[in-house]
Amino acid sequence: xxxxxxxxxxxxxxxxxxxxxxxxxxxxxxxxxxxxxxxxxxxxxxxxxxxxxxxxxxxxxxxxxxxxxxxxxxxxxxxxxxxxxxxxxxxxxxxxxxxxxxxxxxxxxxxxxx
Amino acid sequence: xxxxxxxxxxxxxxxxxxxxxxxxxxxxxxxxxxxxxxxxxxxxxxxxxxxxxxxxxxxxxxxxxxxxxxxxxxxxxxxxxxxxxxxxxxxxxxxxxxxxxxxxxxxxxxxx
Numbered sequence: 320x321x322x323x324x325x326x327x328x329x330x331x332x333x334x335x336x337x338x339x340x341x342x343x344x345x346x347x348x349x350x351x352x353x354x355x356x357x358x359x360x361x362x363x364x365x366x367x368x369x370x371x372x373x374x375x376x377x378x379x380x381x382x383x384x385x386x387x388x389x390x391x392x393x394x395x396x397x398x399x400x401x402x403x404x405x406x407x408x409x410x411x412x413x414x415x416x417x418x419x420x421x422x423x424x425x426x427x428x429x430x431x432x433x
Numbered sequence: 434x435x436x437x438x439x440x441x442x443x444x445x446x447x448x449x450x451x452x453x454x455x456x457x458x459x460x461x462x463x464x465x466x467x468x469x470x471x472x473x474x475x476x477x478x479x480x481x482x483x484x485x486x487x488x489x490x491x492x493x494x495x496x497x498x499x500x501x502x503x504x505x506x507x508x509x510x511x512x513x514x515x516x517x518x519x520x521x522x523x524x525x526x527x528x529x530x531x532x533x534x535x536x537x538x539x540x541x542x543x544x545x
Contacts, residue, residue, distance in 0.1 A: 323476070359442070359537050361523055361535035361537045361538050362523065362535040363535070364532055364533070367532065369531075409476055411476075418465045418527040418530060419465050419482070420531060421479045422477075422479075423479075424469075424476030424477040424478065427474075427475075
């Protein structure tokens with residue numbers, strides 16, 4: 320069982336370019352999440368999805384969009400990348416979108432925007 | 434609104450010594466509390482969590498944490514540090530929804 324896979328592992332991107340970070344889970348979890356991790360700030364929620372077909376905004380959604388066409392995939396798109404979006408991005412999932420449910424994290428994507 | 438404060442961004446301990454990582458939270462309702470660990474170049478994994486019931490929670494790898502409502506704390510401890518405990522540790526809180534709020538993290542280094 321792979322759990323959560325993310326692609327690419329790392330990427331260097333020119334400012335203004337469009338980029339999609341991929342996330343796939345094989346646990347049939349209902350809920351999925353995107354976080355960004357920045358030094359000294361911990362993890363901050365970008366977008367989430369309670370179930371396939373629904374999405375919601377987290378703490379820092381500006382400049383990002385997501386879709387949830389099916390249970391397994393939850394891509395994150397940067398329409399026009401800016402240097403402040405340089406970060407490590409983690410995808411996570413949980414069986415149910417409940418406050419006590421454990422979230423399982425992918426290995427992350429390190430993105431540098433120049 | 435919920436938030437988490439982790440005291441100390443960096444903790445250095447000797448192998449075999451006590452590990453103590455401090456976490457204080459603010460929450461308008463009884464919270465659910467989590468500790469996650471991140472090893473170098475990996476994603477986060479759950480160490481332990483408090484939902485309801487016993488306030489002393491035991492987790493993986495010999496870690497435990499105690500929920501103290503009066504002190505709004507959820508400190509993480511391990512009696513004897515091992516080299517493999519070198520990692521970054523995050524405290525997190527959720528309230529009545531599923532959104533986790535993370536602390537800034539504490540990096541633990543273990544000296545031989």
